[in-house]
Amino acid sequence: MGQEDANTSLSYKIETSDELGRYLVAARDLSPGDVVLTERPMVFAPKAMLDPEAQMPCVGCYKPVFTDIGERCAKCGWPVCSGNCSGLGDPRHHGIECNILSVRPECVLDNMADYYRHDALLPLRCILLQKTDPEKWKNLLKMQSHMECRTPGTEAYDEANEFVVEYLINNFINKLDKDTKSKYLPEISKELIHRVCGIIDTNSLEIRLPEGAELQALYYNTCILEHSCIPNTKHTFTHSNANKNDLYKITVKVVVPVMKDHHITTMYSHALWGTQARRQHLKDTKYFSCKCPRCSDPTELGTYLSAMKCFGDGTKPCNGIHLPEDPLDDETDWACSECPVKVNNSQINMLISQMGEEVDGVLAMGGSVTMLENLLCRLSTFLHPNHYHLYSLKHSLIQLYGRQPNYMSEEILEKKTKMCKDLIGITNTLDPGNARLSLYSSVLHHELYSALILKAKKVNSDGSFKTIDEIKPLVIEAKSSIEFALKALKDDMEETSGRKLYSVIEESKKEFQKFCNEKNISV
Known part of the structure; x- marks a missing residue:
C-alpha cells in the first residue's frame, strides 16, 4: 500500500x-476535497476509436x-x-500481449476494424x-461478472x-504452440474469457486521453463504490508520466459533506438523463435497479427533469404536469x-424517444439558432420547461445568443440571462458538488457572465450610456x-476539455479586469 493510500485508508470502511x-461507508465525517482513496489500475487497454477504419490507437502509447x-x-x-514507441516492450502496455498477437503475423489494409479489434485487448491483458501478476489475477476473479x-x-x-471470445480464440489462442500457451495462458477457455468480459463490463472505468483515444481500466477498490x-x-485520473507506475492512477474525492457511516457513492450513468433513461441504462450495463433518492422522487428533487405537460382529455386543455405515479415501476402510469387523465408508460417512452432522436439530430448537425429555437418551441408544447431534452437545446442556444451578430439585442440578452439562471438552478440541484456536471456548470456560469457584461456595455434604449450605478450591479454579478x-x-x-475551457474563461477574466479598470469600477 502506498503512503498516500495509508493516509487516506481511514476515510472509509468496507461493509457488506x-x-x-x-460497499464503502465513511469512517469519519468527510468534507469536500477529502480524498477517499487513490489507487493504481490493475490493468488497462485502449478501446476502439469512433472511426476505426480511419484512426486506431497505438498499442504501445494509445x-x-x-x-x-x-x-x-x-x-x-x-x-x-512508431517502431520506437516505448510502450511496445513495456509489460504493462504491449510487451506481453505481443507474444500472443504475433501468431497472426500478416498485415492487412482492408476491413481493418474487423482485423484489429482493440476492444479485445483488455480481456486479453x-x-x-x-502469469504476469498472479495476485492481481486472483483479485480480478473476485470481481462481479454478473454471468x-x-x-x-x-x-x-x-x-x-x-x-471478443471467438476473435481471440480463432485468430490467436488456437494458433499458439503448446509451450507458448502453457507459458502465458495456463488456464484458458471460452467460459473464462466470457467471465472476464462480464467483469470488464460491470467494473471498468473509461479514461479519456488528451490526444482523443479512450482507455478502459479496472481498479480493485474503486469498483466497489456504490452507484447513486x-x-x-x-x-480523476493521473495522465502524466512523472512516475510511470502512477500512470492512470485514480483519485476519488468527496464533493459534498458525507457524515460518518453514510454510504460513499459514485455515478455510473448520465446526470442529465431522466429517471427512466438512467435506470434502463443501469439495468442494461450494470444489472441493477437504482432506488436512490433521485430515482424514487417523481419530480427528481424538484427539477421536473422528466416531466411532461398534460395533453388534456380532448375536450379542454389542462395546465397540469404529468409525472410517473411510481418512478421505480417500469410499467407505471403517468398521472396529471x-x-x-393518465397516460401509460409505453406511450410516454415512445414520445420521449422520438423527441430524443430529433434533439440528437439537430445537435449533431451543429444546429443554428433558428433550428434550435424551432425545435425548442415545438417540444415545449409537450414537455415541462425543465425537461432534459429542452435542457440540451437551451444549453446549446445560450452559447449562440450574444455571440452572433443578429442575436445581440437587449431582449436576447435578457432571454440568455434567464435561460442561464434556470439551467444553473437545475444543475446545482442535480449535482451540488460538481461531481459529474462541472463542464456544463462552468459553461453556464461563463455564458451568464458574458450576457451580464454585454448588458453593462450596451447603450440604453434612448441612446444614452449607462451610468456607473447602473453598471455596478451587473459587474458584481x-x-x-x-x-x-x-x-x-x-x-x-x-x-x-477542462484545460481548454479554463484557458478560454481566463481570457474572459482578463478582459473583465480591463473593462473594470477602464470604467474605474472596483469590485
Whole structure:
C-alpha cells in the first residue's frame, strides 16, 4: 500500500450486505476535497476509436494513428505510432500481449476494424495477468461478472462472443504452440474469457486521453463504490508520466459533506438523463435497479427533469404536469397533477424517444439558432420547461445568443440571462458538488457572465450610456459568475476539455479586469 493510500485508508470502511455486496461507508465525517482513496489500475487497454477504419490507437502509447499510413509493430503487425514507441516492450502496455498477437503475423489494409479489434485487448491483458501478476489475477476473479444475467442469447453474451471470445480464440489462442500457451495462458477457455468480459463490463472505468483515444481500466477498490444518481464523490485520473507506475492512477474525492457511516457513492450513468433513461441504462450495463433518492422522487428533487405537460382529455386543455405515479415501476402510469387523465408508460417512452432522436439530430448537425429555437418551441408544447431534452437545446442556444451578430439585442440578452439562471438552478440541484456536471456548470456560469457584461456595455434604449450605478450591479454579478466558472473546473485540469475551457474563461477574466479598470469600477 502506498503512503498516500495509508493516509487516506481511514476515510472509509468496507461493509457488506446481501443487496449491495461490498460497499464503502465513511469512517469519519468527510468534507469536500477529502480524498477517499487513490489507487493504481490493475490493468488497462485502449478501446476502439469512433472511426476505426480511419484512426486506431497505438498499442504501445494509445496515441491515435492514421491506419492507412501508420507504422506497424514489427513483431505482431498491430498499428503503432512508431517502431520506437516505448510502450511496445513495456509489460504493462504491449510487451506481453505481443507474444500472443504475433501468431497472426500478416498485415492487412482492408476491413481493418474487423482485423484489429482493440476492444479485445483488455480481456486479453486481463487473462495474461494469471502469469504476469498472479495476485492481481486472483483479485480480478473476485470481481462481479454478473454471468447469471449474461446467458447465451442475451445481447451482452452474443456481442462478447462474436467480437471478443471467438476473435481471440480463432485468430490467436488456437494458433499458439503448446509451450507458448502453457507459458502465458495456463488456464484458458471460452467460459473464462466470457467471465472476464462480464467483469470488464460491470467494473471498468473509461479514461479519456488528451490526444482523443479512450482507455478502459479496472481498479480493485474503486469498483466497489456504490452507484447513486446524486453521487457524493468525483474521480480523476493521473495522465502524466512523472512516475510511470502512477500512470492512470485514480483519485476519488468527496464533493459534498458525507457524515460518518453514510454510504460513499459514485455515478455510473448520465446526470442529465431522466429517471427512466438512467435506470434502463443501469439495468442494461450494470444489472441493477437504482432506488436512490433521485430515482424514487417523481419530480427528481424538484427539477421536473422528466416531466411532461398534460395533453388534456380532448375536450379542454389542462395546465397540469404529468409525472410517473411510481418512478421505480417500469410499467407505471403517468398521472396529471390537475385532472384525472393518465397516460401509460409505453406511450410516454415512445414520445420521449422520438423527441430524443430529433434533439440528437439537430445537435449533431451543429444546429443554428433558428433550428434550435424551432425545435425548442415545438417540444415545449409537450414537455415541462425543465425537461432534459429542452435542457440540451437551451444549453446549446445560450452559447449562440450574444455571440452572433443578429442575436445581440437587449431582449436576447435578457432571454440568455434567464435561460442561464434556470439551467444553473437545475444543475446545482442535480449535482451540488460538481461531481459529474462541472463542464456544463462552468459553461453556464461563463455564458451568464458574458450576457451580464454585454448588458453593462450596451447603450440604453434612448441612446444614452449607462451610468456607473447602473453598471455596478451587473459587474458584481458578472464577477461572481466568472469566478464560479473557473472554480467549477478545479478538478478537471487533467482533462483536455477542462484545460481548454479554463484557458478560454481566463481570457474572459482578463478582459473583465480591463473593462473594470477602464470604467474605474472596483469590485
